[in-house]
Amino acid sequence: MQSQQTDFSKFEDLSKRIRIGSLVAIYHAGSGHPGGALSAADLMSYISGRLLAWPTSNGNALTRDRFVLSKGHACPVLYAAAAESGLIPHRMLLTFRKLGSPLQGHPHVLDAPWVETSTGSLGQGFSAAIGMALGLRYQHSKARVYAMLGDGELQEGEVWEGAMCAGHYKLDNLCVIVDHNKLQSDDSNENIMGVEPLRAKWEAFRWHVIEIDGHDFEQINAAFTEAKKISVKPTAIIANTVKGRGVSFMEGSPLWHGSVKLRDEELVTALSELGVSEHHLRGYLDGSIWQNDNR
Secondary structure, three states: HHHHHHHHHHHHHHHHHHHHHHHHHHHHHHOOOHHHHHOHHHHHHHHHHHOOOOOOOOOOOOOOOOOEEEEHHHHHHHHHHHHOOOOOOOOHHHHHHOOOOOOOOOOOOOOOOOOOOOOOOOOOOHHHHHHHHHHHEEEOOOOOEEEEEEHHHHHHHHHHHHHHHHHHHHOOOOEEEEEEOOOEEEEEHHHHHOOOHHHHHHHHOOEEEEEEOOOOOOHHHHHHHHHHHHOOOEEEEEEEEOOOOOOOEEEEEEEHHHOOOOOOHHHHHHHHHHHOOHHHHHHHHHHHHHOOOOO
């Protein structure tokens, strides 16, 4: 039990670094989507730290598990996780959304070949993940496909066509994670287009459903462990999360969904709440904190 607790503490530390990287990238870009990146950070920490085998030229395509960030606008969380994994230098986060940078406002597979597919048009990443799962099955691979969807994304008809398809083909190598922070754009899901009853919807399409607190690593770990044991059904993990998690003035506020510019004092407050010492704050503001990261 002690080793498990130590393991979860590592994920907690990693999720803090992912949140910091996400916010600093958005700050230097002058725009971005912090709310959904922060709500997904704990899930991304576990996925990148335990489940994910990033695509590399040396990787075995038939044996490695895959991850698709279908809610592509939250890509700072993916880019920050890639930096923490050593896949890209941290200083590259400073180029987010800049012309010529491989780190665009939505993941692009040609610019960043370590992502599985380009995403951002809501619902399409999920469809691509279904295709990957089918392809792996036809090749008799035991690899799994994980896809993260935003709950606002569930308003797309393509998602439910995909859910019906995956249920019909009994894709037990497919696991969807719904980042259920209950906010989208400039209001709540319920006010814009209600998605409840969410569990019943997935179950109606013949999915195994697990509901968890998406910020509790013990529950996150148990859900992914359970998903691997499910046969003849795909699995949907409904992760109840808080938009803007970890930053007090962002939590639960639709104002921090996207198209926002972080002011200096806002970044300082956010980083301080995430445990950054006063000594290092200036380094994040001017980018010098990562100047010697030459991976």
